[in-house]
Amino acid sequence: MMTLALTRELIARASVTPDDAGCQQLLGERLRKTGFNVTHLPCADVSNLWATHGRGAPVFTFLGHTDVVPPGAQADWASPPFAAEERDGYLYGRGAADMKGSVAAMVVALERFVANHPQHHGTVSLLLTSDEEGLAVNGTKKVVEYLARNDIGIDWCLVGEPCSDTVLGDVIKNGRRGSLSGVLTVTGIQGHTAYPARARNPVHLLSPALLELTQKVWDEGNDHYPPSSFQVSNIRAGTGAENVIPGTAEVSFNLRFSTQWTEASLKAAITMLLERHKLNYDLLWRPCSQPFLTQSGPLLDAARDAITEICGITPQLSTAGGTSDGRFIAPTGAEVAELGPVNATIHKVNECVRRADLEKLPHLYENILSRLMAGA
Numbered sequence: 001m002m003t004l005a006l007t008r009e010l011i012a013r014a015s016v017t018p019d020d021a022g023c024q025q026l027l028g029e030r031l032r033k034t035g036f037n038v039t040h041l042p043c044a045d046v047s048n049l050w051a052t053h054g055r056g057a058p059v060f061t062f063l064g065h066t067d068v069v070p071p072g073a074q075a076d077w078a079s080p081p082f083a084a085e086e087r088d089g090y091l092y093g094r095g096a097a098d099m100k101g102s103v104a105a106m107v108v109a110l111e112r113f114v115a116n117h118p119q120h121h122g123t124v125s126l127l128l129t130s131d132e133e134g135l136a137v138n139g140t141k142k143v144v145e146y147l148a149r150n151d152i153g154i155d156w157c158l159v160g161e162p163c164s165d166t167v168l169g170d171v172i173k174n175g176r177r178g179s180l181s182g183v184l185t186v187t188g189i190q191g192h193t194a195y196p197a198r199a200r201n202p203v204h205l206l207s208p209a210l211l212e213l214t215q216k217v218w219d220e221g222n223d224h225y226p227p228s229s230f231q232v233s234n235i236r237a238g239t240g241a242e243n244v245i246p247g248t249a250e251v252s253f254n255l256r257f258s259t260q261w262t263e264a265s266l267k268a269a270i271t272m273l274l275e276r277h278k279l280n281y282d283l284l285w286r287p288c289s290q291p292f293l294t295q296s297g298p299l300l301d302a303a304r305d306a307i308t309e310i311c312g313i314t315p316q317l318s319t320a321g322g323t324s325d326g327r328f329i330a331p332t333g334a335e336v337a338e339l340g341p342v343n344a345t346i347h348k349v350n351e352c353v354r355r356a357d358l359e360k361l362p363h364l365y366e367n368i369l370s371r372l373m374a375g376a
Helices: 002-011 023-032 096-116 140-149 202-215 263-276 298-311 326-332 355-373
Strands: 037-040 048-054 059-065 085-087 090-092 123-129 156-159 171-173 178-187 229-237 248-257 281-285 316-318 335-338 352-354
Touching: 002 023, 002 090, 002 096, 002 355, 023 037, 023 048, 023 096, 023 123, 048 140, 059 096, 059 326, 059 355, 090 096, 090 355, 096 123, 096 352, 096 355, 123 140, 140 326, 156 298, 156 326, 156 355, 171 298, 178 202, 178 263, 202 229, 202 248, 202 263, 263 281, 298 335, 298 355, 326 335, 352 355
Parallel strands: 059 123, 059 156, 156 335, 171 316
Antiparallel strands: 037 048, 048 123, 085 090, 090 352, 171 335, 178 248, 178 281, 229 248
């Protein structure tokens, strides 16, 4: 089976972010044989690929990534993480579900589609990066800038993220929450724990503000998003000695937020709270990912109808979970949806994908393409 074979080939390449390990070269050469124009757009240590067939509008884009997260200790795996071993109806390996299976299915779907519809409407395309699991600075974001410079606008973008819950196609992601991270450093006065009056403990000073931040109801959510959430990811303080009051305390945090907030309004709310607690602090903000939402449109309609036809189920729309590179495409005005394998094992030891899903996924992608781009 073509998709299974290609997925195995991709898994065998240990493309731990941001290393592409030759995946995009392999896929680019394969698409060229089908008549695609392939442009490699490397940036720093990141590999990016933009492949197109046809011309003009509308532009349909498959979006994916060839990088994977580190596999961890290989001894914890039942088979080597880059061996692509089949067992009991599953294909195992790092990236099997996230997202080399989807990438392989996209390529196979594009090959089949252009073979069946050589005179299709507009442009069908594939955008790949090796920077999705990493900093996401030199990947899809840079390709979007390249497209803007060349007056190329994407109308429909289907992201191959593994967003299915229990069975293939039961969930379509039609948006994602925003993500805002920061590092808060509160300064006190270092001293001996036996003489607290001569010191100012920054952990004690910070605690009331941190409690308020973690217990604050940021919003109640809405029809499309769950409630926004503030989470502490790390706390650091102390010199290593039990009898020393630290001079500083540092907290790393992350907010996942809906379209009810903006980056500016969140920053203002947090700053106001900290000022009210009269802390001596520094706050370093990390780059923010904006929330995005596709409420309706031809892409969602095509995806729903294709899932009903191919999988025999009615999908649910969801914006839950982390973020994806769709956040770079949505602000251009494109409709964005995510559809891929079951995500139960992503980023875990013994990551796997159902072989049956690898057989079905390219038919699903091709069906969506045909509904939007086939023409008369």
